[in-house]
Amino acid sequence: MTGAAASKFSAGVLLYRSAPELQVLLGHMGGPYWARKDDGAWSIPKGEYEPDAEDPRSAAAREFSEELGLAVPAGEWIPLGDVRYGSGRSRKQVTVWALGGDLDPATMVAGTFEMEWPPKSGRTQSFPELDRAEWIDLELARTKLGSGQRPFLDRLAAALGR
Template sequence: MTARRSAGLLLFRRTATGLEVLLGHMGGPYFTKKDAGAWTVPKGEYECDEPAWDAARREFREELGLAPPDGEPIALGEVRQSGGKTVTVWAVEADLDPAAVEPGVFTMEWPPRSGRTAEFPELDRVAWHGLEQARAVIVTTQAAFLDRLAEHSSSGA
């Protein structure tokens, strides 16, 4: 069995109050009433024969329904999430209107053990967050990407 891997793009923009990042709230019934720990970098799984950068751009399109923005990618490295998945992320400076997002969907059995399936959005909402607000709601291990972006930004790069 190969290790599960995901790749994603973290959009950021500079505002008068500092950096903001675009995060997505995970869709589906398990996250409906959750805020802290339920926001994520738009990302998705890929196979070992697909370059991670290509997967990050493909997943951005699948999750948000929009073309990934052009821009100079900033490698933010990878983290290993508690479930064992390794996530690799790049940051790209770009602006995007969350109202333009048309999220992809996934199907799962719901309610559990009912034999019925239902469709849910991959991300049920997308929003810009300042870095401190983002740290409070993002999947815990993904906060490392916010720290790396802040470090990159403060280094004058």
């Protein structure tokens, strides 16, 4: 890719269940920047990968397990395609698969990341990648998810004939 910035590649799994209504499992982004935010601060469990070193589906499974500390449930992987969003250095291409299944979000053991906090303090602290996960109906998920990931909700509904 030419230009000022190259895209980063992410892949994820959008776990869904149908009872009592169609719901998706989303994670609230961890760390100090997201601690007091709710709308737009949730994400499909996903993460970055290098396309020359790993295929997107393997990366999606790995990242699901790393972010939630839980294995990806067995089931049919439904491709929801790619979405590109962001600008400048934060351009991202995200590939997502839907997967029907159920798990208890309370059993999540989040992966962590380190960052300097407070800024310019010289101190490094560890934070969870996701500080919680919840089952959320599609209507509410549209407000909770970051805007770049919202198209996956419509694609899921279409794939399930809803």
